[in-house]
Amino acid sequence: xxxxxxxxxxxxxxxxxxxxxxxxxxxxxxxxxxxxxxxxxxxxxxxxxxxxxxxxxxxxxxxxxxxxxxxxxxxxxxxxxxxxxxxxxxxxxxxxxxxxxxxxxxxxxxxxxxxxxxxxxxxxxxxxxxxxxxxxxxxxxxxxxxxxxxxxxxxxxxxxxxxxxxxxxxxxxxxxxxxxxxxxxxxxxxxxxxxxxxxxxxxxxxxxxxxxxxxxxx
Amino acid sequence: xxxxxxxxxxxxxxxxxxxxxxxxxxxxxxxxxxxxxxxxxxxxxxxxxxxxxxxxxxxxxxxxxxxxxxxxxxxxxxxxxxxxxxxxxxxxxxxxxxxxxxxxxxxxxxxxxxxxxxxxxxxxxxxxxxxxxxxxxxxxxxxxxxxxxxxxxxxxxxxxxxxxxxxxxxxxxxxxxxxxxxxxxxxxxxxxxxxxxxxxxxxxxxxxxxxxxxxxxxxxxxxxxxxxxxxxxxxxxxxxxxxxxxxxxxxxxxxxxxxxxxxxxxxxxxxxxxxxxxxxxxxxxxxxxxxxxxxxxxxxxxxxxxxxx
Numbered sequence: 001x002x003x004x005x006x007x008x009x010x011x012x013x014x015x016x017x018x019x020x021x022x023x024x025x026x027x028x029x030x031x032x033x034x035x036x037x038x039x040x041x042x043x044x045x046x047x048x049x050x051x052x053x054x055x056x057x058x059x060x061x062x063x064x065x066x067x068x069x070x071x072x073x074x075x076x077x078x079x080x081x082x083x084x085x086x087x088x089x090x091x092x093x094x095x096x097x098x099x100x101x102x103x104x105x106x107x108x109x110x111x112x113x114x115x116x117x118x119x120x121x122x123x124x125x126x127x128x129x130x131x132x133x134x135x136x137x138x139x140x141x142x143x144x145x146x147x148x149x150x151x152x153x154x155x156x157x158x159x160x161x162x163x164x165x166x167x168x169x170x171x172x173x174x175x176x177x178x179x180x181x182x183x184x185x186x187x188x189x190x191x192x193x194x195x196x197x198x199x200x201x202x203x204x205x206x207x208x209x210x211x212x213x214x215x216x217x218x
Numbered sequence: 219x220x221x222x223x224x225x226x227x228x229x230x231x232x233x234x235x236x237x238x239x240x241x242x243x244x245x246x247x248x249x250x251x252x253x254x255x256x257x258x259x260x261x262x263x264x265x266x267x268x269x270x271x272x273x274x275x276x277x278x279x280x281x282x283x284x285x286x287x288x289x290x291x292x293x294x295x296x297x298x299x300x301x302x303x304x305x306x307x308x309x310x311x312x313x314x315x316x317x318x319x320x321x322x323x324x325x326x327x328x329x330x331x332x333x334x335x336x337x338x339x340x341x342x343x344x345x346x347x348x349x350x351x352x353x354x355x356x357x358x359x360x361x362x363x364x365x366x367x368x369x370x371x372x373x374x375x376x377x378x379x380x381x382x383x384x385x386x387x388x389x390x391x392x393x394x395x396x397x398x399x400x401x402x403x404x405x406x407x408x409x410x411x412x413x414x415x416x417x418x419x420x421x422x423x424x425x426x427x428x429x430x431x432x433x434x435x436x437x438x439x440x441x442x443x444x445x446x447x448x449x450x451x452x453x454x455x456x457x458x459x460x461x462x463x464x465x466x467x468x469x470x471x472x473x474x475x476x477x478x479x480x481x482x483x484x485x486x487x488x489x490x491x492x493x494x495x496x497x498x499x500x501x502x503x504x505x506x507x508x509x510x511x512x513x514x515x516x517x518x519x520x521x522x523x524x525x526x527x
Contacts, residue, residue, distance in 0.1 A: 041289060112489060174468055175293075
């Protein structure tokens with residue numbers, strides 16, 4: 001890692017690899033849809049799959065900071081934006097599946113769901129909260145907002161992740177195994193952050209855009 | 219590990235026209251004593267001869283065999299929809315007995331082969347509505363549960379019937395996790411159990427019930443959500459007080475004792491106003507009592523169905 005070019009090269013490889021890995025669930029769904037291999041209830045299958053990967057990728061993006069705290073790895077943070085955007089991408093597919101395939105624009109049914117079905121009451125805002133994060137993910141937006149405000153805004157992702165896990169737990173009829181796994185992983189990821197913060201060894205928070213001077217770095 | 223029974227080849231699925239021709243043939247020959255033709259052991263997939271066909275789903279299209287047998291809720295084999303088809307191969311449906319006990323004059327343990335010969339088998343085409351807001355149309359084979367009930371002579375104290383499913387984690391891998399309090403229990407009021415639509419079911423699509431559909435014997439109560447129709451039954455108990463169903467125990471505010479299909483009773487997870495017929499894209503409105511109001515609504519005359527959901 002001493003050779004800077006090599007480092008950049010490796011990161012490029014990691015990024016490419018992660019990009020295609022993150023795309024894989026969608027590719028599998030598309031192939032399944034073309035071959036009519038999504039089972040008896042394809043719409044349910046698409047909803048489940050896109051929801052699962054939204055939550056998984058959200059959690060993976062939330063491992064970047066703990067990995068830096070625990071092992072001093074910085075590279076995960078360099079792919080965090082891509083992971084977060086993929087989470088948003090799958091979240092959007094999940095929402096669109098519900099809107100178009102499941103409800104077919106039945107607005108009154110959708111409104112009733114948001115009010116009456118607790119898992120949707122919590123899932124809907126969890127998705128909506130991801131929109132401003134996706135919109136402000138560009139370098140230009142980071143610069144415009146300034147690191148401090150940007151970081152504050154992007155803490156909303158914690159709410160989205162919690163909302164997503166609760167959404168999953170409230171959705172299942174009885175077998176809570178999978179939602180509980182997500183809940184435990186999320187608790188661990190939060191726990192590491194809190195632990196480091198409380199023992200005061202938290203390194204200065206990562207600044208997404210490198211600048212020689214800024215208000216926050218002074 | 220996959221214990222699945224071999225997937226049905228498309229070449230083995232009876233084409234609809236032949237199937238329907240067979241049905242007409244059966245209607246013509248109604249009354250043939252099918253019992254005499256049966257072999258001693260009837261295992262999943264073997265042909266079953268049903269004496270007549272009664273269509274209670276009007277002109278609605280049958281849900282294809284592979285969907286009926288590969289998309290199931292049968293938590294004894296796992297909570298995923300494809301788990302039953304994958305893991306139900308480990309269920310042994312012979313030997314099999316059903317013990318009838320409780321408030322009856324003639325408590326008895328029936329062998330499954332006695333059940334199969336108890337009354338003429340009929341084919342009944344019913345809509346099946348799952349509480350998860352999907353539905354199917356299934357050609358079941360069986361006979362009215364009333365036939366069995368009459369034979370055991372319930373006493374005046376018998377107000378409810380309780381159905382108890384097999385509890386054997388060695389054969390039913392899903393029972394190794396405490397998703398529900400095993401064994402699975404369901405119940406009906408006496409008049410519901412005696413209703414002619416309530417079918418003691420041993421087959422579907424002209425053959426012996428596949429394991430994942432509740433072999434060797436289950437009930438089908440077409441005007442209630444699917445979970446009310448207990449599968450792989452080993453015990454039928456006649457009781458005086460209303461039994462507690464497994465799902466009611468798991469979620470009393472979600473799954474009531476009656477669980478009649480009702481588009482007007484909201485559910486915590488699914489709007490019950492509409493349903494998706496498996497194979498359809500657009501949802502269709504759900505009918506009160508799953509479209510069987512004409513036959514069963516009188517059972518609930520004067521009852522507040524929002525309270526007794």
